[in-house]
Amino acid sequence: MTALRLLLVDDDVLVRSGLRVILESEPDLTVVGDAGSGREALAVAADTDPDVVLMDVRMPDMDGIAATAELVARDPQRPRVLVLTTFEDDDYLFRSLQAGASGFALERSDPDSLVGAIRVVARGTSLVLPDLTRRLIASHAPSRARGPAALPELTGREADVLRLVAGGLSNAEIATELFLSRETVKTHVSSVLLKLGARDRTQAVIAAYESGFMTG
Amino acid sequence: MRRARADHPAVPTGFPRVGEADGAPEGESPGATVGQDRAVPPTSSLHWATGFAARLRALLVAARPGWRGRALYALASLPLGALFLALYLGLIGSVVAVVYGVGVLLVLLVLAVTRSLAEMERRLARRLLGVDIPAGERVRDRRGVARRLRRLVFAADTWRALGWLGARVLLALATTTTLVFGLAAFVALGWEVEWNPLTALPLLALMALDVVLTLAVVDLLVRLSASVAPRLLGTAPEQRIAALQQSTRRLADRNRLARDLHDTIGHALTASLLQATAARRTLTPVGERPLQADFARQALGHIETNTRTALAELDRVLTVLRAEDGGRDPAPFAAPSLDDLEDLLAGLRDGGLPVALVVDGDVDDVPAGVQELAYRVVQEGTTNVLRHAGTPLTVAQVVRNGDTLVVRVCNEPPASQPDGRPGPGGGRGLAGLRERATAAGGTLTAERTPSGGFDLCVTLPLSGAA
Numbered sequence: 001m002t003a004l005r006l007l008l009v010d011d012d013v014l015v016r017s018g019l020r021v022i023l024e025s026e027p028d029l030t031v032v033g034d035a036g037s038g039r040e041a042l043a044v045a046a047d048t049d050p051d052v053v054l055m056d057v058r059m060p061d062m063d064g065i066a067a068t069a070e071l072v073a074r075d076p077q078r079p080r081v082l083v084l085t086t087f088e089d090d091d092y093l094f095r096s097l098q099a100g101a102s103g104f105a106l107e108r109s110d111p112d113s114l115v116g117a118i119r120v121v122a123r124g125t126s127l128v129l130p131d132l133t134r135r136l137i138a139s140h141a142p143s144r145a146r147g148p149a150a151l152p153e154l155t156g157r158e159a160d161v162l163r164l165v166a167g168g169l170s171n172a173e174i175a176t177e178l179f180l181s182r183e184t185v186k187t188h189v190s191s192v193l194l195k196l197g198a199r200d201r202t203q204a205v206i207a208a209y210e211s212g213f214m215t216g
Numbered sequence: 217m218r219r220a221r222a223d224h225p226a227v228p229t230g231f232p233r234v235g236e237a238d239g240a241p242e243g244e245s246p247g248a249t250v251g252q253d254r255a256v257p258p259t260s261s262l263h264w265a266t267g268f269a270a271r272l273r274a275l276l277v278a279a280r281p282g283w284r285g286r287a288l289y290a291l292a293s294l295p296l297g298a299l300f301l302a303l304y305l306g307l308i309g310s311v312v313a314v315v316y317g318v319g320v321l322l323v324l325l326v327l328a329v330t331r332s333l334a335e336m337e338r339r340l341a342r343r344l345l346g347v348d349i350p351a352g353e354r355v356r357d358r359r360g361v362a363r364r365l366r367r368l369v370f371a372a373d374t375w376r377a378l379g380w381l382g383a384r385v386l387l388a389l390a391t392t393t394t395l396v397f398g399l400a401a402f403v404a405l406g407w408e409v410e411w412n413p414l415t416a417l418p419l420l421a422l423m424a425l426d427v428v429l430t431l432a433v434v435d436l437l438v439r440l441s442a443s444v445a446p447r448l449l450g451t452a453p454e455q456r457i458a459a460l461q462q463s464t465r466r467l468a469d470r471n472r473l474a475r476d477l478h479d480t481i482g483h484a485l486t487a488s489l490l491q492a493t494a495a496r497r498t499l500t501p502v503g504e505r506p507l508q509a510d511f512a513r514q515a516l517g518h519i520e521t522n523t524r525t526a527l528a529e530l531d532r533v534l535t536v537l538r539a540e541d542g543g544r545d546p547a548p549f550a551a552p553s554l555d556d557l558e559d560l561l562a563g564l565r566d567g568g569l570p571v572a573l574v575v576d577g578d579v580d581d582v583p584a585g586v587q588e589l590a591y592r593v594v595q596e597g598t599t600n601v602l603r604h605a606g607t608p609l610t611v612a613q614v615v616r617n618g619d620t621l622v623v624r625v626c627n628e629p630p631a632s633q634p635d636g637r638p639g640p641g642g643g644r645g646l647a648g649l650r651e652r653a654t655a656a657g658g659t660l661t662a663e664r665t666p667s668g669g670f671d672l673c674v675t676l677p678l679s680g681a682a
Contacts, residue, residue: 012483014518019489021511025497058478086482107486111493 004122007050007079008030008034009041009067011059015107016209019054021154022111029118038062041071050079052122055101057083065096072100076199082121088132094140103128127201130168134205142210151213153195159213161188162196166205166214260311263418292340292392293441297388300381303329307378326366327374334377338385338449350451364367372452380448384441391437398430423555435502462544477533484526491515491522528599535595536559543649553587554579554614557594561612564598569607571598577616589652590614590623593660596626598674605630605670621676649674 006029007129008016016034023029032048035041045053053071057064068081083096083104093104105117105128117128127133154162157178165175177184189201198204208214303326310322341347368374405423409415453458495515498508554575561571573594582590594612601610610627646662653660656672660675665671 011615012487014487014522015490018487018494018515020499021494021508022490025505086478086486108489111497 003030003128004052005030005032005048005050006118007032007041007045007048007053009036009038009053009059009064010034010056010084011036012056015056023115023118026115029115038064038070040066041067043073045079052118053079053081054105054118055081055083055096057085057096063092064212065092065099067101068096068101072199080121080124080200082118082128085200086134091140094136097133097137098206099159100199100203103133103204105129116122124200125172127165127205129170134168136167137206137209138214141206151196151211153210154192158188158192158195161185161194162204162208162213165189165192165201166208225385265417282346283435285346285434286442289340289344289441290434290438292344293384293388293391293438297385297392298390299412300333301385303333304380304385324368327368328379330376330377330381331368333381334373334449337377337380337445341442341445345438345445347442349446349449372454376448376452383444383448387441391434394430394433394437398426398433399479401422401426401430403630449591465542473533473537480529481526481533484522484529488522488526491518495519513638528611530600530604531599535564535599538554552591553584554582554590556591557612557614559596560591561598564602568600569602569610571601571610571612574611574613574615576614579614579616579621582616586621586656586678589656589658589676590621590674592652593623593649593672593674594625596646600646601625601627601670602671607631608669616678619678621678622673623676624671624673626665626671626673627669629665646672 006023008019008023008031010016010019013036019145020034022030023031028193032050033044035044037059041053041055053068055064055068064083068083071079071081081096081101083093083101084107085093085104086107087093087108102121102124103117105114109117120126120128129186133194151159153161160178164177169177171185171189173180173198174180174189175182178185180188192198193200193204196204196207204212246281259291284341299300307323310319310326313322335351337349338349341349393591402423405419405426409419411419495512498511498515501507557573561573564571579587594614598610598612601608606625608628608630612623613622613624613626614625615622650660653674653676656676658674660672660674662670662672
């Protein structure tokens with residue numbers, strides 16, 4: 001298994017150097033570059049082709065939200081963006097998820113959780129920090145529908161799967177919950193993402209809340 | 217409907233009291249019938265009256281919740297009307313006395329009393345009429361006698377309150393007139409007219425009509441008060457706008473404070489945390505990996521600097537909070553003004569910084585926005601001195617020069633040269649200040665002086681400023 005290629009983006013060199021030491025000590029992670037601003041991140045990302053970008057939100061010279069949006073616009077599949085944040089309830093945080101980030105991690109989380117979050121984002125088989133993410137999306141997503149609404153394009157099974165995805169369950173957990181095989185769940189999730197035009201689970205959850213399919 | 221129901225038993229005892237005093241000999245008067253509230257003997261001549269009373273009672277119960285408060289209000293309006301009339305006479309008297317000098321004080325006194333009475337009226341209306349009247353503007357919270365007096369005279373509140381008291385005088389007059397006429401008619405019907413079995417019924421009906429009409433008119437007057445009171449006693453539009461602006465500003469201040477905390481302390485702690493974590497890793501032997509003592513040493517140095525900066529920032533934010541929550545102003549986050557500088561510097565002096573404040577020129581009419589910015593300049597400048605140079609002699613200067621305001625903070629060189637390296641995150645405050653100064657059309661310079669001190673100077677235009 002090849003090591004995951006990481007790009008660190010933060011305007012504070014101390015944060016970057018600290019993260020670099022922490023992450024490089026993991027055998028399956030390698031830091032291929034770092035950048036001090038959103039604009040620099042775009043250039044470095046083009047050169048180094050990282051799998052996951054660890055992105056600070058507030059930076060001079062293009063913030064993390066704009067940089068994330070630009071990265072996603074370039075290629076919706078690679079790299080995935082993991083937003084690093086100091087605080088959980090942050091309006092910027094939701095906006096960076098909206099811009100296309102796959103998840104977020106708290107800067108204060110212990111190294112193992114941080115590394116775990118990076119792996120989850122790279123795999124894409126479940127949400128990072130499911131409860132926090134759901135709460136953040138639920139409280140910030142402007143629901144266009146008034147009440148619980150169905151997403152008509154989804155089959156009943158797919159709707160069930162989406163509900164569990166939004167609940168933060170991983171594919172394996174959904175398989176157990178719905179008595180399906182993992183492969184079937186994977187197929188359903190791909191189909192849901194396709195129908196919602198979402199590039200990953202986080203985006204699917206945002207779509208679920210914004211459409212009114214999920215509430216509260 | 218619970219209130220209406222609760223009122224119901226009170227109707228018979230309260231309502232026909234006037235009638236009881238005068239019409240008591242007629243044991244079977246409608247009032248008494250209602251009062252007994254028991255089975256009426258089926259006397260045919262009284263049948264109609266009973267029906268009428270029952271209907272009247274139903275009307276009272278259904279349409280008059282809270283009538284007791286209104287009755288009290290009507291009664292209270294008689295002495296109060298007299299009081300307010302006296303106040304008016306006092307005002308006229310003191311205006312006349314202005315000619316003799318002392319009148320000015322008297323006028324101010326009367327206006328102050330007017331405001332207090334308006335507050336009492338507000339409470340009375342709230343309590344008895346159930347009208348929701350927001351409190352008026354507070355003059356007492358302003359600092360300085362001159363400002364308070366100016367506010368007292370020029371506040372729309374004061375004059376509207378005076379208008380209300382005048383309205384109350386008129387309403388009280390109307391109430392008195394109504395009651396007097398009602399009573400006179402009642403007495404006339406009871407004593408001046410020949411009663412015999414033929415006229416008794418029509419006379420009783422007339423008396424009842426008189427009572428009902430009188431009460432209806434009084435009630436109408438009270439209702440009129442209730443509808444006018446909020447307009448004259450409530451907040452004026454300009455006050456509402458001011459309150460809105462204030463709460464908006466408070467919110468903006470809060471957000472700015474939150475952002476400051478996020479940017480400075482949150483950031484410094486995060487960087488320290490990551491450095492500490494990294495340092496621990498580099499000192500933990502795992503397999504073949506070499507220990508990196510150099511990195512760890514550097515990391516500890518960074519942590520030290522960061523923590524120091526974070527503490528300085530915490531101090532600064534707390535100073536802001538304390539300065540703005542000094543209990544003088546109802547708004548804990550109200551924008552500080554030049555008047556608050558002395559408090560700010562007093563706090564810094566307590567912290568060991570020998571700092572002097574020099575204010576030159578007339579700065580009273582400097583717009584609030586510029587005053588706040590000037591305050592921030594002094595705040596940032598002085599805390600930077602503490603942060604980077606320790607406790608050297610420092611001077612904060614605010615000079616009004618025609619259409620510009622120059623705010624300057626400069627310090628002597630520090631006694632011992634501390635670590636001059638600005639910590640990460642340091643200097644963010646100055647950058648923010650520069651942004652704000654530029655936005656206000658001003659300029660900011662910050663430079664080391666030849667002698668080794670530091671000079672922060674912000675020039676702000678006063679015309680066309682926010």
